[in-house]
Amino acid sequence: MTIIRRRTISRGITIAACAALGSTVVACSSDSTPAAPGPSTVADNELLEQYGVGIPQELVNIAMLPYADNMMLSIGMANGWFEEVGIDVGPEKYVSISDEQQIPLLLSGDYDLTSVYGPNMVRNAQGAPSIKVFNFIDVTSGLAILAAPNSGKSSVSDLMDKGTSFEDAVSAVMDEMNGTRFASDDVGAHRSFLEAIYGIGNFSQEDFASVQVVDDSQMLILARGGQLDYAKPIGAVQTAELIEDGWYPVIGLQDLIENLPAGDPRAVSxxxxxxxxxxxxxxEENHDTVLRVSSVAFRIVDAVLADIENGTTEALDTLVPVIESAASIDTSADALRIVFEEIGPFAAFEDQADWWVDTESPYYYKATYNEQIKSAQQAGVITDPDFDASDFIIADDIYAELVEYKEKYEALLPQAAGLSGDQATLTEIAATQYQNRNYLDAARILDAAVNGAPA
Structure with missing residues (x-):
């Protein structure tokens, strides 16, 4: 089987000068000694090397933005999952950087990879054309207006479950907001969300009895003091805190995504x-490493989804101290579970076909980002009229390549039945890598078990 390689990335003009860094990189680790590559920690790597399928040890310098879903790679760091695919994380584990530092630190080579938020890349894509997004792990679709506990306010989802049309459900929910007290943030994308639901529900912000535009900390004080009927925080953790207090979503971005046409600007903005x-x-120089990093990311997603499904905190417990230190907040594994289940849901590897393969899906990446690019072009942020989401997102090709390795492993599996000796051991190693979403090495190692001979 021929393995797909990602598209050739045309080299853009390198930015002549990076913005000066205005703040110090924050690290949660107290170990300030840079990690250095050492002997491979991959199990049975000596045997793998005998058969020409050893997993090389690589040093990868990783930094993350100080938000819960952006810090997810820390779960893999805490559990040693990077080492299991031959990656030493440097220069320290759990390094946090600000949004403003992300692009300059990648361009300068201080870090090999960072976490990233898609809409931020739209803003930065033309100015930093060499920076590419090579995977996604979650979709931030939990933006919502919450109603006060025990208020009896209707929600769009409940009304639609009873047979009400989407438009009528939105109108009914908005009608109940007439004359109530509302608090909101003042973020641009969030204003677009409000304008969308006001338009669908034939509602005006003036129909509220009072509207307060405040930060999340003040909003929590107002909400817990009984001074609000509805609230729309900006932060996922703060939204989760209100949900834990009994507040519940009545209308959200997810409702728009599921009920408006794919790519409708009212949803994807x-x-x-x-x-x-x-x-x-x-x-380009570390292509296989990119695949292995992505495999760890998908393994982390599986662990978080298992915590959500089973009501456990095994993976989330390792994230709590990291995000608390990086973002200077107090949170809990239970609050993070709410964030990842209701606000920024993760997608397992198989489910990501909706993002990368199914062009009719409302979650298809071009439906989302080409619409945001259009808005950026109208605002003059992007001046290239032919700019496309594929100019800065290559995750669709990375995903397709991982799918092919997965299929290659599965096609070889029947031939591995009944093997003995080294070949049986190789088959077991390959099965472990496959289970851990490392489809690259699972396919390589199983191929050696079935067809290979010691080098």
Whole structure:
């Protein structure tokens, strides 16, 4: 089987000068000694090397933005999952950087890869054309207006479950807001969300009895003091805190995404994904490493989804101290579970076909980002009239390549039945890598078990 390689990335003009960094990089680790590559920690790597399928040990310098879903790679760091695919994380584990530092630090080579928020890349894509997004792990679709506990306010989803049409459900929910007290943030994408639901529901913000535009900390004080009927925080953790207090969503971005046409600007203007990015030169030189990093990311998603499904906190417990230190907040594994289940849901590897393969899906990446690019072009942020989401997102090709390795492993599996000796051991190693979403090495190792001989 021929393995797909990602599209050739045309080299853009390198930015002549990066913005000066205005703040110090924050690290949660107290170990200030840079990590250095050492002997491979991959199990049975000596045997793998005998058969020409050893997993090389690579040092990868990783930084993350100080938000819960952006810090997810820390779960893999805490559990040693990077080491299991031959990656030493440097220069320290759990390094947090600000949004403003992300692009300059990648361009300067201080870090090999960072976490990234999709809409931010729209803003930065033309100015930093060499930075590419190579995977997504979640979709931030939990933007919503919450109603006070025990208020009895209707929600769009409940009304639609009873047979009400989408438009009528939105109108009914908005009608109940007439004469009530509302608090909101003042974020641009969030204003677009409000304008969308006001338009669908034939509602005006003036129909509220009072509207307060405040930060999340003040909003929580007002909400807990009984001074609000509805609230729309900006932060996922703060939204989760209100949900834990009994507040509940009555209308949200998810309602728009599921009920408006794919790519409708009323829905996708507020939609964003969290993933990981690197400079194209580093990606080209470290292609297999990119696949292995992505495998760890998908393994982390599986662990978080298992916590959500089982009501456990095994993976989330390792994230709590990291996000608390990076973002200077107090949170809990239970609050993070709410964030990842209701506000920024993760997508398992198989489910990501909706993002990368199914062009009719409302979650297809071009439906989201080409609409945001259009808005950026209208605002003069992007001046290239032919700019496309594929100019800065290559995750669709990375995903397709991982699918092919997965299929290659599965096609070889019947031939591995009944093997013995080294071949049986190789088959077991391959099965472990496959289970851990490392489809690259699973396919390589199983191929050696079935067809190979010691080098």
């Amino acid at each position: 507020g939609l964003g994904h969290v993933g990981h990015s690197a400079d194209e030169a580093w990606i």
